[in-house]
Amino acid sequence: MQNLKFAVIGTGFWSTYQIAAWKELAGIELVACYNRTWQRAESVAQQFGIPNVYDDVDELLDRHANELDFVDIITDVDTHPLFTEKAARRGLDVICQKPMGPSRDAARQMVRTCRGAGVRFYIHENFRWQTPIRELKSVLDSGIIGRPFKARVTFCSAFPVFDNQPFLAELDQFILTDIGSHILDICRFLFGEAQSLYCQTARVNPKIKGEDVANVLMKMSSGVTCYAEMSYASLLEKEAFPQTLVSVEGEFGSVVLTNDFVIKTTTRGADGQRKTERYVAKPPMYSWADPDYAVVHSSIVDCNRNLLSDLQGKEKAETTGEDNLKTVELVYAAYDSAAQNIVIHF
Numbered sequence: 001m002q003n004l005k006f007a008v009i010g011t012g013f014w015s016t017y018q019i020a021a022w023k024e025l026a027g028i029e030l031v032a033c034y035n036r037t038w039q040r041a042e043s044v045a046q047q048f049g050i051p052n053v054y055d056d057v058d059e060l061l062d063r064h065a066n067e068l069d070f071v072d073i074i075t076d077v078d079t080h081p082l083f084t085e086k087a088a089r090r091g092l093d094v095i096c097q098k099p100m101g102p103s104r105d106a107a108r109q110m111v112r113t114c115r116g117a118g119v120r121f122y123i124h125e126n127f128r129w130q131t132p133i134r135e136l137k138s139v140l141d142s143g144i145i146g147r148p149f150k151a152r153v154t155f156c157s158a159f160p161v162f163d164n165q166p167f168l169a170e171l172d173q174f175i176l177t178d179i180g181s182h183i184l185d186i187c188r189f190l191f192g193e194a195q196s197l198y199c200q201t202a203r204v205n206p207k208i209k210g211e212d213v214a215n216v217l218m219k220m221s222s223g224v225t226c227y228a229e230m231s232y233a234s235l236l237e238k239e240a241f242p243q244t245l246v247s248v249e250g251e252f253g254s255v256v257l258t259n260d261f262v263i264k265t266t267t268r269g270a271d272g273q274r275k276t277e278r279y280v281a282k283p284p285m286y287s288w289a290d291p292d293y294a295v296v297h298s299s300i301v302d303c304n305r306n307l308l309s310d311l312q313g314k315e316k317a318e319t320t321g322e323d324n325l326k327t328v329e330l331v332y333a334a335y336d337s338a339a340q341n342i343v344i345h346f
Helices: 015-022 038-048 057-064 077-089 104-117 131-142 166-170 175-191 291-311 321-340
Strands: 004-009 028-034 052-054 070-073 093-097 121-124 148-156 194-202 213-220 225-231 245-250 253-258 262-268 274-280
Touching: 004 015, 004 057, 015 028, 015 038, 015 291, 028 038, 028 057, 038 052, 052 057, 057 077, 070 077, 077 093, 077 104, 104 121, 104 321, 121 291, 121 321, 131 175, 131 245, 131 253, 131 262, 131 291, 148 175, 175 194, 175 213, 175 225, 175 245, 175 321, 194 321, 213 321
Parallel strands: 004 028, 004 070, 028 052, 070 093, 093 121, 148 225
Antiparallel strands: 148 245, 194 213, 213 225, 245 253, 253 262, 262 274
């Protein structure tokens, strides 16, 4: 099988991890990159040995459309619809970072655009590919705790996210579009689709525009009552960032994913006594990854591998545009619920 050739659109902070993750996989070739600032694109190109550099995306696409198989869009969310449309119009498959688009309508149009152009469309939603999340899913699928009926998915932190990414403080809608896109997707991955949703939000940090706390209660089609909580205002005994913590209760027992990637199952033994088993689901460590963020950075590789397998016709991708649109709908349904103080039914 010949290598699939691709271009990276956007060479900002996150692109260095995304490109490094692609380099871990065989069967692909990165032939060009674009950034609106040429110097930044050139710097990343030198770092990763990318032969062609552009500060005009149309020039890149026009010159390389005949050799490219797909593009990987790693730019600010406001530009996602435009770059998706430009690539799709040239017949190129599209991978796009989350969140898919700057609004619900924009995301819907992006899916329609790619469908109409007959190109494949994927969203790089990597949180469901984190090692402990995949291990937790395996525990649930094993049936050891029986049918789940209640769950809590938590991403609560006091991490100073606005120090590293000050633009986040200017967003009118913050935590649900940012981390909520990840957390609500994890809920879907673990428990299926939502039948109803109720959300409350708050702004605790007076220096930001959007909400930094969101609590979402969902009734899932699987019968699970799922509580998803997100906060960047939670000063807790132990800082969990960047981990997602989960607890699930089932008819035969429970399972928790807690700090330091620890998974514990509690069931009843043959003697009727409670039995707790504990193991650690540590993520793999790559040389280019920040050790403090290994759980996130390593998941990029696994997400990329899944998308590449679909592009190669080997297996179906989990996070297609069509699938991720269901997560987008949950995000904006949560905003609607909070604004109107109502339960949203699907």
